[in-house]
Amino acid sequence: MLSMYLKKLCIAILVSSLAIVHTPFNVPAAQVVNTYFEANFSNFDSNLFESANWPNGNPFNCVWRPSQVSFSNGSMFLTLTRDDTGSGYPYKSGEYRTKAFFGYGYYEVKMKPAKNVGIVSSFFTYTGPSDNNPWDEIDIEFLGKDTTMVQFNWYKNGVGGNEYYHRLGFDASQDFHTYGFEWRPNYISYYVDGVKVYTGTRNIPSTPGKIMMNLWPGIGVDEWLGRFDGRTPITAEYKYIRYYPDGFPTATQTPTATPTPYQPPTPTPQSVVIGDLNYDNRVDSIDYAYLKMYLLGQIYDFPTPYDMQAADLNGDGKIDSIDYAYLKMYLLGFINKFPVQ
Numbered sequence: 001m002l003s004m005y006l007k008k009l010c011i012a013i014l015v016s017s018l019a020i021v022h023t024p025f026n027v028p029a030a031q032v033v034n035t036y037f038e039a040n041f042s043n044f045d046s047n048l049f050e051s052a053n054w055p056n057g058n059p060f061n062c063v064w065r066p067s068q069v070s071f072s073n074g075s076m077f078l079t080l081t082r083d084d085t086g087s088g089y090p091y092k093s094g095e096y097r098t099k100a101f102f103g104y105g106y107y108e109v110k111m112k113p114a115k116n117v118g119i120v121s122s123f124f125t126y127t128g129p130s131d132n133n134p135w136d137e138i139d140i141e142f143l144g145k146d147t148t149m150v151q152f153n154w155y156k157n158g159v160g161g162n163e164y165y166h167r168l169g170f171d172a173s174q175d176f177h178t179y180g181f182e183w184r185p186n187y188i189s190y191y192v193d194g195v196k197v198y199t200g201t202r203n204i205p206s207t208p209g210k211i212m213m214n215l216w217p218g219i220g221v222d223e224w225l226g227r228f229d230g231r232t233p234i235t236a237e238y239k240y241i242r243y244y245p246d247g248f249p250t251a252t253q254t255p256t257a258t259p260t261p262y263q264p265p266t267p268t269p270q271s272v273v274i275g276d277l278n279y280d281n282r283v284d285s286i287d288y289a290y291l292k293m294y295l296l297g298q299i300y301d302f303p304t305p306y307d308m309q310a311a312d313l314n315g316d317g318k319i320d321s322i323d324y325a326y327l328k329m330y331l332l333g334f335i336n337k338f339p340v341q
Contacts, residue, residue: 032101032208032316034309037243041076044069052095052214055087061219061228063087068094078215080119080234091232095214101127103208103318106248108180108191110239111213113142115173118228119217120144121236123179127209134158136205138188140179144234145226147173152181152190152198156205166190166197176239182248185295185319191248206318211241246309272309274338275327277302288331291324315340 039048052064063083070077078094085092102125113121121142128135135158141151148171152164170177180191185206189199215236218225275283277290290302291311302311313323329335 032103032318033243034103034245034312034315036245037102038240039242040074040240041071041238042074043071048100049096049098052097055089059218059221060216061089062091062093062216063089064095064214065092066094068092069096074239076213076238078121078213078236078238080114080215080217081232090230091217093215093217095212095216096238097212098210101131101208101210102243103245104183104185105243105245106180106182107138107211108178108242108244109140109213110176110178112174112176112237113144113147113172114215114234114236115144115147115171116229116231116234117145117226118222119215119234120225121215123213123238123241124211125183125209126212127207128158131210133207133209136207136209138181138183138205138209140181140190142172143225144173147171150179150192152188152200154188154200154203154205156203159203162200162202164190164198164200166192168192176237180248184247189248196248206320208318211243213238213241274310274341275313275330276310279303283327283330285331288327291319291327294319295321295324313338313340 039045044051051066051069053066055063062080063085065083065085068079068081070079076096078096080091080093083089083092107123107125109123111121111123121144122139124137124139124141126135126137127133128137135155137155137160139151139153141153143149143151148169149165149167150172152162152166153160154162168177177193178191182189182191184204186204187199187201188204189196191197213236215234217228219228273281273283275287277287280286294302294311311319311323313326316322326335326338330338
């Protein structure tokens, strides 16, 4: 624990050092994944995932039921059918989500969305009031009325309006393709089959969220989705999801090939010098300058190959003004190590 003096000093530095607002979130650091994560959908893993068993209300004209999430031949299937459980909704469908939260990094899914007017097949991150957090969300959505395009969107504290439609050049419902997004403090870049197709920079969310997938029919949104014709059953199919905390994967990254449960952060490898952002094996004013440029949006990566791992000084899964304050205290001699060490 910092002494009361250091706590006051930390607060003073946060206020005076940068014109950057730190947005707090209520997810315990141990629940935020900051290592590579992969899930291949051969079966339901209750340690990592949960299937929703509740309704969301409009514009979702269905109730989520675990029975609508199934696994077979290395795929997960979300199936939309008529509901006969007395839920008050005409349809039931599946929503599958991680139990853990994930922050900045690259997210990828291999999937085949459903094709039918009035429905949505999705891959997204979300947190909100149910987690005692602001509504932050990043979406990849396929509108079943036209699966030759994909819609990108995101929300920060419930404010969206960032929709972008990308023409794919193929019908996504006919075969599997990969779709992903790289989420950074100052931008979100979207990818199709490993190729960057769009980048947005306004009103970027900051709160770690759960990874989710769902299939649903709309109500009251006919101008967006078209009017659902009631055809069932309808199925969307998913092969895997992946998360890379250091961003879009490069040829040098060699992630593990098996699903990795989230767990509290493990000790940092000795080869990583925490705070050394330019990979010169020292922590000095040059690293301080790199971190400042990153927070101001002037750069999006650090020269070190360890990137986010070296810059997350307090181990909360984010790079923000708190890390900047700790680095300044270290360089001024007020602390001799960082909280993550």
